[in-house]
Amino acid sequence: MEPRNPITKEQIQRALRERHSAGVQDKLDHARVAVAGLGGLGSNVAFALARIGVGHLHLIDFDRVDLANLNRQQYFLRHLGMYKTDALKEELLQINPYLDIRTDCIRVTEGNLPELFAEDPIVCEAFDSPEAKAMLVNGILEHFPQAFLVSASGMAGYSDSNRIQTRKITDHFYLCGDGIAQTGPGYGLMAPRVALCAAHEANCIAQYICTTKGEEP
Amino acid sequence: MIQINGTAVELAEGTTLQDYLDQNQYNPARVAVERNGAIVPKAAYPSTVLADGDQVEIVHFVGGG
Numbered sequence: 001m002e003p004r005n006p007i008t009k010e011q012i013q014r015a016l017r018e019r020h021s022a023g024v025q026d027k028l029d030h031a032r033v034a035v036a037g038l039g040g041l042g043s044n045v046a047f048a049l050a051r052i053g054v055g056h057l058h059l060i061d062f063d064r065v066d067l068a069n070l071n072r073q074q075y076f077l078r079h080l081g082m083y084k085t086d087a088l089k090e091e092l093l094q095i096n097p098y099l100d101i102r103t104d105c106i107r108v109t110e111g112n113l114p115e116l117f118a119e120d121p122i123v124c125e126a127f128d129s130p131e132a133k134a135m136l137v138n139g140i141l142e143h144f145p146q147a148f149l150v151s152a153s154g155m156a157g158y159s160d161s162n163r164i165q166t167r168k169i170t171d172h173f174y175l176c177g178d179g180i181a182q183t184g185p186g187y188g189l190m191a192p193r194v195a196l197c198a199a200h201e202a203n204c205i206a207q208y209i210c211t212t213k214g215e216e217p
Numbered sequence: 218m219i220q221i222n223g224t225a226v227e228l229a230e231g232t233t234l235q236d237y238l239d240q241n242q243y244n245p246a247r248v249a250v251e252r253n254g255a256i257v258p259k260a261a262y263p264s265t266v267l268a269d270g271d272q273v274e275i276v277h278f279v280g281g282g
Binding site: 173 | 251254280281
């Protein structure tokens, strides 16, 4: 159904340029970011990147939205049972219908990783399990040494906000989180602290996009 | 002397990355290792001998996302 008064692409572009300046927005428009895992980290990262007008997003997850996700993930009751890729894409297009959003409803493996991320100069690791995190980070750094990778480790519970940090491991690999707080009994993942860590990841990506020179990576 | 995660450590001659991870109870399925600015492929852990002057960063992932 067509909205009655559709906002044009030009109107959105003007609004973003008013906020961010044309020079910054040009870089964001052309940027391409893959978000691997669309849970508490990935859904929040994708929201932040969509809001600032990152032009090309690649959303990857195999899972469906579950009621237990709503304590921290950017979904609504109407999304229960939907694939996260479909639910999140629908939401992001309500923020900006002119974004180019590719989705892959698939579990990332060592085998499919090289093909899956072949067109992604920037990758955000946003998985839940430590083995999946390590697999993605190792795979991206081995297969795509020129890619810019941001990963996260340690954001469970409700301990100090300021322990969540962004740390540079190499020029191409940054790590966010407190490095310690894993999920355990009585210490689950909760919206505030997961969102803090997601914001670290999103801002690290924004920094990279906005401070690199104009040429395509 | 070898720098591992910012700390200077003394290792026996010939210690490999795999040896170090085993000795320090790292789960190899949950780590990524960077040595002198480059990732060490997992398959190369047993053959990577840690040498004097190496800068090593072992990222150990915990669950949650």
